Amino acid sequence: MTELEGPLAGVRVLDITTAWAGPFAGRVLAFLGADVIHVESATRLDLWRSGGHAIDPTRYPDLDPGERPYNRTVLFNTQNHNKLSLTVDIKKPGGQDVLMRLAALSDVVLCNFTPGTLARMGLGYEALRKVKPDIIVLEMPAFGNSGPMAHHGALGPSMEFAAGMGAFVGYGAGEPLPTGPAYLDPIGGYNAAAAILTALVHRQATGEGQFIEMSQVEAAMPFVGELLLDAIERDTPPSPRGNHVPYAAPHDAFPTDGFEEWVAIAVPGDAEWRTLCAIMGRDDLADDPRYATAAARQEHQDELFEPIAAWTRPQSKHAVAARLQEAGVPAAPVQNGKDIAADPYLIARGFFTPLDHPEAGLQTYQGLPFHLSVTPAGQHRASPVLGAHTHMILRDILGMDEGEIAALEAAGTISNQPPAFQRKPDAPSQDKAAKKETA
Amino acid sequence: MEATHATSALGHLRVLDLSESIAGQYCARMLADFGAEVMLIEPPGGSAIRRMGPFRASGESHLFLHLNLGKQNAMIDHTTPDGWARLLAMAKDADAIIVPAGVDRDALAKANPQAVICLCSDFGVDGPRAHWRGGEMIHQALSGVMYKNGHADREPLYGCGHRASYAAGVAAYTSILAAIFARARIGRGQQVSIDTCETASAMTYAVPTQYNYNGTIDRRSTLTKLPSAVVKCRDAWLTVFIYAYRWRDTWNALGMPGMADDPRFTSLEDRMARWDEVAAILAAAVADKAADDVVNAMQAVGAIASKAATPAQVAASSHLAARGYWQNVTGANGVRRILGPPFRMSATPWQVRGEAPPLSDASKDGER
DSSP states (O other), X not given: OOTTSOTTTTOEEXXXXXXXHHHHHHHHXXXXXXXXXXXXXXXXXXXXXXXXTSOOXXXXXXXXXXXXXXXXXXXXXXXXXXXXXXXXXXXXXXXXXXXXXXXXXXXXXXXXXXXXXXHHTTOOHHHHHHHXXXXXXXXXXXXXXXXXXXXXXXXXXXXXXXXXXXXXXXXXXXXXXXXXXXXXXXXXXXXXXXXXXXXXXXXXXXXXXXXXXXXXXXXXXXXXXXXXXXXXXXTOOOOOOTTOBTTBSSEEEEEOSSTTOEEEEEOOSHHHHHHHHHHHTOHHHHHOGGGSSHHHHHHTHHHHHHHHHXXXXXXXXXXXHXXXXXXXXOEEEOOOHHHHHTOHHHHHHTOOEEEEETTTEEEEEOOOOOEESSSOOOOOSOXXXXXXXXXXXXXXXXOOOHHHHHHHXXXXXXXXXXXXXXXXXXXXXXXXXXHHBOO | OXXXXXXXXXXXXXXXXXXXXXXXXXXXXXXHHTTXXXXXXXXXXXXXXXXXXXXXXXXXXXXXHHHSTTOEXXXXXXXXXXXXXXXXXXXXXXXXXXXXTTSOHHHHHHHOTTSEEEEEESSOSSSTTTTOOOOHHHHHHHHSTGGGSSOTTSOOOOOSTTHHHHHHHHHHHHHHHHHHHHHHHHSSOOEEEEEHHHHHHTTSSSHHHHHHHHSOOOOGGGGGGSSEEEEEOSSXXXXXXXXXXXXHHHHHHTTOHHHHTOGGGSSHHHHHHTHHHHHHHHHHHHTTSOHHHHHHHHHHTTOEEEEOOOHHHHHTOHHHHHTTOOEEEEETTEEEEEOOOSSEESSSOOOOOSSOOOGGGGGGTTXX
């Protein structure tokens, strides 16, 4: 190992995860240089390979799912960089043995299923520590391993609501809103990786492994900790009003030139307000006592929307944001995928990496925010096609001979050929497994 | 809370936190919770975070208290020669130093090559937005999260609180521990850096990569690509998901078996095309029911439903109570409720060492 390898070089992680939060955690560790083996089976694909309930062409290169959509989907392919893919069916002959032998050679086992899933697979912490005394095992069920809601199924938006966040987001009609498709998932992913690093540093100092239980809801609650504690102490329910906040006014998204184009503008204080008015050519607003102080602007914020929107509407969101930022007023274009892909800041930061993938072709991928000066982090290998490394892992890591591998193949244990891909409505197959998973 | 640290994960680490940011202070708070000895370096007049709301009736900042539990503090103006000299002296036995933009990181690294120097900033120090001002809405606008958040016929919403900064704090924590871990191999510390904007940009769905794959952009309305709805019960709002494989079970559980065979919604394509009608029927069906009853009925058949808990409901949650989630801390202003651990470690549990330090303690000038 050299300095040029990532900080976690030499750490082996068994990543038995699905969808977003769990794979994100494994991806962080892989980005930091760990050897991460993503485990699936042909009959129980990672949900982000199978695409949920229907094929959606916008998930595939050139809108074409191809023959093996599970190898071409942008969802799986953005969350599993650097990883090796192992397909092994724990219910088939030799499957459980493969995973137990691999765990004995691993430092970390990471799992994001409902409580008790690892134990049912015969891979609970107590079983694993018998074969690897200093193993670190992390389970990250939505609501934790105990308590009356432990077995509730969950997805990002439902966890976000359970964490109390939804109550702080809305347009003022009382209806709570989740954040995008599943904001709790990357929050869970970042936290799970942090938990594993904590255990790795402890193990390095003492030789001791441990079990970590992370409720994704509890891990997210500190992200709104001051809001929760404030509302609880005052015993007053939140009353969100769009983008308005107590610490700046105006504070909103304003329409700009084009379809669904917006610029976010924040006015934290009087100086920024006067600057904004001067740039808009509206010194009359700056001089108006209704808007002269932060408290006054809070009170009359709704009246200020249209005068500002009238100024932003004919302009480009990028130009408005750049001009205001140059003058010291916080502003930003509300960026979509096209904007982000061309974002000069992210490009300069090295956020994007072109990677070649055998079935998705050469594509540019979004990254992670880790930058270390001596032991660099990064993504150098595209997300694996299903089962791409099964034989290599069995042969080179577990030391199996061709006969043993052929027997597993013959039993269907290590198949990388999923049965019929697309679910039919109400078809019960595979669905027991699906309900057990948290996103 | 009095605590002993015989079994802490990070008890062997000393940390200086002069970050003056939510991200940096949350990072250092986590380091303290898992055992590190953390010194919060405050500028004259105290950390700017003390002046950010929300505020308690006592006038203290909830935000500052939440971010700085378990730390000690010292008041040092490191922009003066004297203050800088004192900081360099303190750096000599630090394992990690968390700094904002504008601090001479190379000098700190030179003073202590074993230390991990962690820069927490909004946009970095040398990129095209290094001079831009951040803030939660600014980061969420740039990240792609805001574009997809909210109703399609309304303005996009940034979300709430300072979640991008908290995420950057967790990422900074991970970076520091990764560098501490690598120190055993390479024999020295190194510099790490976390931008809040980049951290937030990594939390979108596959937004920019989807554009690269096929040129498409999901609008806010595309949340309805999923069979989900937000509906109001008698006492609370819910979010529900009715995937195809729970369609029949869900309507049976809600006492509406006729919906399962309703020809308008039999095919998945028809159902998703008319999802607004499905959501309206569901909303009418649950309007007079108790939210917990609907959640439990749906969960019993494997369908996903969750209450949109208000803070009061989160505080009163029997689930969190059964898990012993909530904690108390005692400070100069009495006993205060605080949040529990983000994750539970069997051998080295999370421990809060005490209330966030009052400003008056900073005059002790870093004496430990």
